[in-house]
Amino acid sequence: MAKLMTVEEMAKKVLHDKLFILDVRNDEEYKKWKIEGKQVESLNIPYFDLIDGVEHLLEKLPRDNRDILVVCAQEGSSRFVAEKLSEAGMDHVYYLQGGMKTWSKFYHSELVAADENLKLFQINRLAKGCLSYMLISEGEALVLDPGRKTDVYVDLAQKEGVVIRHIVDTHVHADHISGGPELAGKTGGTYYLPSSDVQDGTVLFEPLENHPQITMGKVVVEVLAIPTPGHTPGSTSLLVNKKYLLSGDTIFVGGLGRPDLGGKVKEWAQMLYETVFTTIADIPDDIYVLPGHYSTVAEINDQHIVGDYLGDIRQRNEIMRTQNRKAFTETVEASDSSEKPPNFDKIVLINRGLETVTPEKATELEIGPNRCAVHHSTPEPD
Amino acid sequence: MSVKVDVQLDCKGLSCPMPIVRTKKAMDQLEPGQVIEVQATDPGSLADIQSWAKNVGHQYLGTKQEGDLLKHYLRKAGNYVMKERKYPRMIQNEELIQKLNSDKNIYILDVREPAEFAFGHIPGACSIPLVDLENRIAEVPKDRTVYVICRTGTRSDMAAQLLTGHGFENIINVVPGMSVWTGPVEQEN
Numbered sequence: 001m002a003k004l005m006t007v008e009e010m011a012k013k014v015l016h017d018k019l020f021i022l023d024v025r026n027d028e029e030y031k032k033w034k035i036e037g038k039q040v041e042s043l044n045i046p047y048f049d050l051i052d053g054v055e056h057l058l059e060k061l062p063r064d065n066r067d068i069l070v071v072c073a074q075e076g077s078s079r080f081v082a083e084k085l086s087e088a089g090m091d092h093v094y095y096l097q098g099g100m101k102t103w104s105k106f107y108h109s110e111l112v113a114a115d116e117n118l119k120l121f122q123i124n125r126l127a128k129g130c131l132s133y134m135l136i137s138e139g140e141a142l143v144l145d146p147g148r149k150t151d152v153y154v155d156l157a158q159k160e161g162v163v164i165r166h167i168v169d170t171h172v173h174a175d176h177i178s179g180g181p182e183l184a185g186k187t188g189g190t191y192y193l194p195s196s197d198v199q200d201g202t203v204l205f206e207p208l209e210n211h212p213q214i215t216m217g218k219v220v221v222e223v224l225a226i227p228t229p230g231h232t233p234g235s236t237s238l239l240v241n242k243k244y245l246l247s248g249d250t251i252f253v254g255g256l257g258r259p260d261l262g263g264k265v266k267e268w269a270q271m272l273y274e275t276v277f278t279t280i281a282d283i284p285d286d287i288y289v290l291p292g293h294y295s296t297v298a299e300i301n302d303q304h305i306v307g308d309y310l311g312d313i314r315q316r317n318e319i320m321r322t323q324n325r326k327a328f329t330e331t332v333e334a335s336d337s338s339e340k341p342p343n344f345d346k347i348v349l350i351n352r353g354l355e356t357v358t359p360e361k362a363t364e365l366e367i368g369p370n371r372c373a374v375h376h377s378t379p380e381p382d
Numbered sequence: 383m384s385v386k387v388d389v390q391l392d393c394k395g396l397s398c399p400m401p402i403v404r405t406k407k408a409m410d411q412l413e414p415g416q417v418i419e420v421q422a423t424d425p426g427s428l429a430d431i432q433s434w435a436k437n438v439g440h441q442y443l444g445t446k447q448e449g450d451l452l453k454h455y456l457r458k459a460g461n462y463v464m465k466e467r468k469y470p471r472m473i474q475n476e477e478l479i480q481k482l483n484s485d486k487n488i489y490i491l492d493v494r495e496p497a498e499f500a501f502g503h504i505p506g507a508c509s510i511p512l513v514d515l516e517n518r519i520a521e522v523p524k525d526r527t528v529y530v531i532c533r534t535g536t537r538s539d540m541a542a543q544l545l546t547g548h549g550f551e552n553i554i555n556v557v558p559g560m561s562v563w564t565g566p567v568e569q570e571n
Contacts, residue, residue: 046434077399
């Protein structure tokens with residue numbers, strides 16, 4: 001009998017272990033978006049090529065002791081194929097509970113730092129490469145860039161015995177629907193957004209630019225809001241205790257946030273140049289950057305955290321050292337011709353409060369990778 | 383638009399893999415050239431049925447959406463080898479496009495299945511599927527030049543022979559046919 005694997009069980013394997021994935025969705029869906037991990041090997045054969053039997057597939061499957069996980073969009077087709085594999089004598093065969101749809105809504109928390117004054121969690125939505133954060137000090141919490149599944153933050157706060165007081169979005173997101181307004185409603189916390197990203201939107205928020213400092217607990221944690229326009233005009237990074245730079249979509253471990261999603265690529269590319277060579281240039285190398293996204297699993301470090309020292313990021317990413325304004329802007333403007341986040345224009349409207357959708361529709365809109373980075377040095381893998 | 387088909391298959395409420403599993407079973411029962419309408423509500427069936435049809439060689443005709451209901455149309459692949467065309471009078475697609483540019487009143491007879499016709503045909507073309515042609519032969523004008531077209535020129539070749547056998551004198555087969563047609567096309571709504 002093929003066995004069920006939950007997304008929680010799969011997440012552990014994706015982060016810590018070896019896994020062989022047989023993805024039975026059609027090849028276009030697979031090319032756009034798939035499950036990745038450092039020790040994950042995957043193979044795509046659509047389920048409709050396996051209706052008559054799986055015999056021709058068996059030789060392509062591993063015969064070591066790795067688990068074989070069959071994955072599809074929702075669950076039905078992966079179960080169908082997994083059972084055929086079991087009947088054909090394959091062991092260690094699993095199918096993924098709820099398929100890619102459930103995987104896209106799974107969040108994994110990892111503790112980044114803990115001392116007597118500060119606890120910092122990185123909450124990784126592995127399927128999309130979206131990162132959010134919870135900062136805790138003296139019984140209070142600040143949540144940064146929360147995803148739509150707000151229970152994750154409420155549950156974590158409860159487990160930690162803290163109250164969520166502040167909810168911040170570094171910018172109006174284009175790749176996922178913000179959980180900010182809902183979380184503010186659930187917790188009574190204040191929801192902050194940079195006004196210049198909201199424009200004529202109707203979402204209720206406190207202008208982030210009016211709060212150059214947000215204090216938590218007994219002023220133990222200093223949160224410094226630094227305008228870092230480029231990915232969006234309002235993009236803001238938070239410097240925590242002069243140690244951690246929560247950089248939103250401005251700086252990633254693997255590069256910079258793309259400036260093209262607002263339809264003003266030339267203008268925003270200039271802003272990004274100013275940000276990188278004035279604001280960020282003043283921040284020392286030993287500040288630890290915790291970004292809003294990653295685009296490949298190579299950006300996840302051995303502690304299962306996506307983050308790196310600013311100095312190392314500068315050193316690795318040529319674009320951060322490209323001081324020639326023309327060369328810099330031309331490179332980041334090139335992002336305009338690469339594939340955009342799925343449904344980004346609609347998601348922006350929702351995040352500005354100009355459109356509402358049902359939870360089912362929201363899930364559908366968010367399916368797929370984040371695609372928020374400028375890819376300058378390495379081409380995007382197919 | 384309602385489309386005449388040979389078989390209707392109800393896959394409403396089923397999620398994958400069942401719409402494709404059932405479609406495959408139903409297709410196995412069909413004769414080559416017959417058309418099936420698959421009714422499904424799973425949005426994923428749209429991409430999957432196209433990919434599946436392409437992989438196994440069936441002809442995907444198109445999909446009509448009515449609210450949440452998707453109606454997919456497929457034509458079973460023929461297992462016959464491309465026969466040599468026997469009817470001698472032929473015209474290339476490009477020549478017909480030129481004729482259409484100068485004369486909109488050309489009589490074009492499209493002998494494909496109604497569903498194939500519905501998802502794209504030359505504006506003004508008359509639809510009589512090859513299998514019905516003998517019964518409906520009176521609908522074809524004897525005093526005009528008739529350009530017969532199908533997907534690849536095979537069915538239209540047979541139609542041209544049939545019409546000539548019934549005493550029609552001005553019959554011309556259009557080759558290669560609609561599969562590579564680059565001229566104007568309209569769809570039924």
